[in-house]
Amino acid sequence: MPIGITDAELESIRSAIEELLPDTCNILNVTQASDGQGGLIDTWGTATANAPCRLDTARPGTEAIFGASVQPFHGYVLTLVHDVTIATGNRVSCNDYTFSVVGVDFAKSWDGSRRAYLERI
Numbered sequence: 001m002p003i004g005i006t007d008a009e010l011e012s013i014r015s016a017i018e019e020l021l022p023d024t025c026n027i028l029n030v031t032q033a034s035d036g037q038g039g040l041i042d043t044w045g046t047a048t049a050n051a052p053c054r055l056d057t058a059r060p061g062t063e064a065i066f067g068a069s070v071q072p073f074h075g076y077v078l079t080l081v082h083d084v085t086i087a088t089g090n091r092v093s094c095n096d097y098t099f100s101v102v103g104v105d106f107a108k109s110w111d112g113s114r115r116a117y118l119e120r121i
């Protein structure tokens with residue numbers, strides 16, 4: 001726990017953030033099965049349903065680190081509650097669109113929310 005904030009204060013921050021999440025989304029995982037011809041078929045299923053979220057467009061000119069290099073990022077930022085499970089390789093279904101998760105923030109002093117960086121499919 002960082003110095004200067006109590007567990008109760010952090011919980012209050014998390015509650016306040018959750019009130020600012022107007023939408024819900026589904027977090028999707030892939031399952032692979034044999035296609036019977038030596039290949040694989042991807043099937044996407046819901047890992048987390050109706051997760052509270054907020055979807056924002058990323059600012060033009062935003063950069064992110066992908067594959068150990070800085071790349072221009074033209075996508076979206078999804079804000080979720082602090083303890084939701086989401087990772088690169090997941091997909092997100094939100095507001096009738098599907099997105100690929102290309103990055104997730106984890107290292108923060110006060111873990112009040114989780115942010116995922118998305119590209120529309």
